[in-house]
Amino acid sequence: MHGNSPKTLRQDLLKQRKEFATGNHYTAAEMGLITGLNHFLAHEGKSIRSIALYWPIQNEIDLRPTLSSWVKKGAYRRLALPYARPDKHLDFFEWQEGDALVPSAHGVPEPDPNNASRPPINPDCILIPCVGWSSSVVNGKSHYWRLGYGGGYFDRTLADLRKKNPKLVCVGIGFDWQKLDDAQWEAQTHDEPLDLLLTESGLFS
Template structure:
């Protein structure tokens, strides 16, 4: 499953994104569940997860690997959990809103469950991204340098653009199925780099230079 994309495909991000999304959708329900279990076992070992007190994760759709098996473990450890929510009156930006067992949920325009607008609009239920310890973000693809391909909307890149400036920043952990790995991904100037990628079979960290 861990076959790589060729050069011509890498030159066409749309085609590559389509192919990687197809790969994850072809996984059986059993494979999806097993991958989620293996992923969460790996995530629990990461120091960036173990020391975090405020974590954002996501609710999976369309074959995305499922990080929600972490929820009981995180709640047992008294970790505050947040979800990305489409920010109203803003172009492709996110809020990070508290996710508790009693949080009222609705589906957004992409069919993804998120805290309802009234709950999300209450500032007491939100946290600025810089105040999070760790973000677990979904990937369409990743490579051996922990470069990331997202859905193409730029939601995370816009919402985390502050990370290019001095100041507090969260740890970014991308997660995906192992079949979503390719040899190399094109890097855009606006891409916010990941600190680590976790899949159901491996942990990938970027090689530090300088």
């Protein structure tokens, strides 16, 4: 059972993810998730030119090798990493393997916003890691929600980016066991929904 507060819930889930990453089922789950990502890229990737990924921390799945391979297989494809602004919004800057990064205030490697050779990007697709996730059905359609680290960066950023680009695709990245029920956590009015959710079981829309 989880505690009543979102903070306690996050702590419990992060502890579980650390234990899961050293367990017997992690490798199979990782392979299943990467297979699902490759399937998504093979189909949706034809219309996507830029993908914002994340630098993996705290036992998150590492998508960098798969996405770097995707970039090399098509012209004009680009990857981007988030940069956390002081106002708790994210900007995205182009990233290539081998780039020098700088640590954020939270210790997460980020692109240098002053690097003129790596311009800002408004991505077509954003891959967002989940600490936990939930689903709901409204008017017969499934909606997926992300429990993150509590800073609200992605929610603020997605709200802005979706106004500029209604076709933006936001994909949550998580594991099956991270699914939460309403007794554990419910999305709030300020939470931005995910367009898709990818776990080791496949892609959910």
